[in-house]
Amino acid sequence: MPEAFGILTLATLGGALGVVLATDVVHSAYFLVLAFLGVAGYYFLLGGEFVGAVQILIYAGAVAVLFLFAVMLTRRRADPVWGRSPARWLGVGGAAALLAWLLLTHLERHPWPTKLPPPAPHNTALIGKALFRPFVVPFEVVSVLLLAALVGALLLARKEGGAS
Amino acid sequence: MGQPYLRLAAAALILAAFVLGTAAFLVWFERKLLGRMQVRPGPNRVGPGGLLQPVADILKLTVKEDILPEHADRPLFRLAPLMAFVPAFAAFVVLPFGPGLVSADLNIGLLWILAVSTVSVLALIAAGWASNSKYALLGGMRAAAQMISYEVPLVLSLIGVVLAAGSLRLGRIVAAQAHLWFAVPQVLGFIVYLIAATAESNRSPFDLPEGESELVAGFHTEYSGVRFAFFFLAEYSYVFLAAAIATLAFLGGWSGPFLPPVVWFLVKTYAVIFFIIWLRATLPRIRIDQLLSFGWKVLLPLSLVNIFLVGLFRFI
Numbered sequence: 091m092p093e094a095f096g097i098l099t100l101a102t103l104g105g106a107l108g109v110v111l112a113t114d115v116v117h118s119a120y121f122l123v124l125a126f127l128g129v130a131g132y133y134f135l136l137g138g139e140f141v142g143a144v145q146i147l148i149y150a151g152a153v154a155v156l157f158l159f160a161v162m163l164t165r166r167r168a169d170p171v172w173g174r175s176p177a178r179w180l181g182v183g184g185a186a187a188l189l190a191w192l193l194l195t196h197l198e199r200h201p202w203p204t205k206l207p208p209p210a211p212h213n214t215a216l217i218g219k220a221l222f223r224p225f226v227v228p229f230e231v232v233s234v235l236l237l238a239a240l241v242g243a244l245l246l247a248r249k250e251g252g253a254s
Numbered sequence: 255m256g257q258p259y260l261r262l263a264a265a266a267l268i269l270a271a272f273v274l275g276t277a278a279f280l281v282w283f284e285r286k287l288l289g290r291m292q293v294r295p296g297p298n299r300v301g302p303g304g305l306l307q308p309v310a311d312i313l314k315l316t317v318k319e320d321i322l323p324e325h326a327d328r329p330l331f332r333l334a335p336l337m338a339f340v341p342a343f344a345a346f347v348v349l350p351f352g353p354g355l356v357s358a359d360l361n362i363g364l365l366w367i368l369a370v371s372t373v374s375v376l377a378l379i380a381a382g383w384a385s386n387s388k389y390a391l392l393g394g395m396r397a398a399a400q401m402i403s404y405e406v407p408l409v410l411s412l413i414g415v416v417l418a419a420g421s422l423r424l425g426r427i428v429a430a431q432a433h434l435w436f437a438v439p440q441v442l443g444f445i446v447y448l449i450a451a452t453a454e455s456n457r458s459p460f461d462l463p464e465g466e467s468e469l470v471a472g473f474h475t476e477y478s479g480v481r482f483a484f485f486f487l488a489e490y491s492y493v494f495l496a497a498a499i500a501t502l503a504f505l506g507g508w509s510g511p512f513l514p515p516v517v518w519f520l521v522k523t524y525a526v527i528f529f530i531i532w533l534r535a536t537l538p539r540i541r542i543d544q545l546l547s548f549g550w551k552v553l554l555p556l557s558l559v560n561i562f563l564v565g566l567f568r569f570i
Contacts (some may be wrong), residue, residue, distance in 0.1 A: 117384060120330065123376060139362045140422075143369040150374025152402070158379050159398055162391070214362060214422060 108142030140214040265357040277490040278308035291535040318479035330384035335484035337377035342491035344422040352515035363424040384525040385476035393472025408450035410557035414443040414564040428507030443560040451496035458534040497526035
């Protein structure tokens with residue numbers, strides 16, 4: 091479906107550009123959601139519905155909410171917004187150009203397959219089996235890592251708050 | 255362009271009509287029921303039994319002035335009502351009303367509904383933030399805290415159903431309940447789901463994001479006219495969705511004797527909606543700290559116990 095691909099690309103790239111160009115952090119966060127949703131759409135187009143839905147659930151539904159929560163708790167609306175000074179344009183533009191040059195020169199050398207095999211029909215079950223059989227140790231390690239991060243965040247928050 | 259797009263457009267139009275009609279009917283249903291439960295007649299002036307009251311309300315809301323508060327974040331303020339409604343509508347796309355009666359039969363239907371409905375939290379935060387009003391901001395923050403907290407037990411309570419059915423496809427989940435409704439062996443999961451879903455759709459006794467006595471109207475304090483109507487529409491869509499998922503995942507879906515499947519589906523869904531409205535008429539609003547500690551310290555462990563029990567029974 092080329093039309094769907096075009097719409098998704100517009101949403102993803104437009105969202106990504108919006109994140110960088112918006113002068114308000116909150117607007118940037120909402121543009122980021124648009125980019126996340128566009129990427130989720132790509133997963134659906136590729137036949138990975140499970141990954142696509144999880145992308146929406148985790149990134150748009152949790153990560154973006156966390157960003158917004160942090161921004162709103164730490165910043166007031168009266169605070170000055172980011173300016174668009176020539177120095178900033180130069181810095182951001184230069185970094186983007188450097189990254190684009192690196193990616194283009196290195197990605198071109200790699201022989202990418204142009205014909206992909208059709209996705210497996212029951213890939214949700216396949217993901218589950220892969221996670222709990224060959225990849226069970228990394229999966230559990232990631233779980234412990236996330237738990238440690240959670241406990242660490244709690245510890246930091248408690249220290250800041252004093253006795254409570 | 256061609257056939258698939260035409261079919262999609264037709265499905266979208268039918269669904270839009272259904273969602274609008276359902277929301278309008280639910281407004282009447284809720285007001286009438288609340289009235290009866292509080293020993294008063296409820297709306298009874300416009301049309302037979304007040305049935306046309308929501309039509310009059312919609313007409314009133316559409317002709318009202320669309321007020322934009324000064325110093326509001328204009329693009330976000332304008333976008334927020336749509337952001338609230340679009341995910342609700344997207345969730346309806348995979349909802350089966352009967353065998354084969356579904357716009358898009360995704361094999362991850364249940365996950366899709368859970369995933370897209372989380373996006374509407376962003377709309378409530380946007381509305382609260384963009385209004386530039388302390389009541390709206392407080393309402394938006396409460397909405398975020400509440401919906402993130404109750405999403406966890408909500409999803410975990412449905413994991414038990416997915417485990418027992420072995421599929422995320424809503425049709426397969428209904429088929430797995432041919433002999434016994436999941437509400438019977440997983441009564442714990444069903445109770446956790448009902449409480450979490452009521453909280454997730456910001457309904458009383460969990461309507462803290464718009465608690466009238468404290469926050470005027472919470473995140474939609476500054477909204478009027480059509481934009482306010484969109485928030486209303488989203489809320490009632492979520493009430494219907496919550497009841498529909500309860501029906502599909504725990505109450506055997508559209509299966510039942512004699513009557514056609516669609517009728518059974520609607521009867522069961524409206525029974526759950528009746529229960530949710532009954533809760534509103536009965537219980538006082540709880541406090542935000544009670545709400546959050548109840549979600550994390552009671553509902554979350556209970557939903558984990560439910561998953562453990564389901565796993566245990568499948569294992570033996």
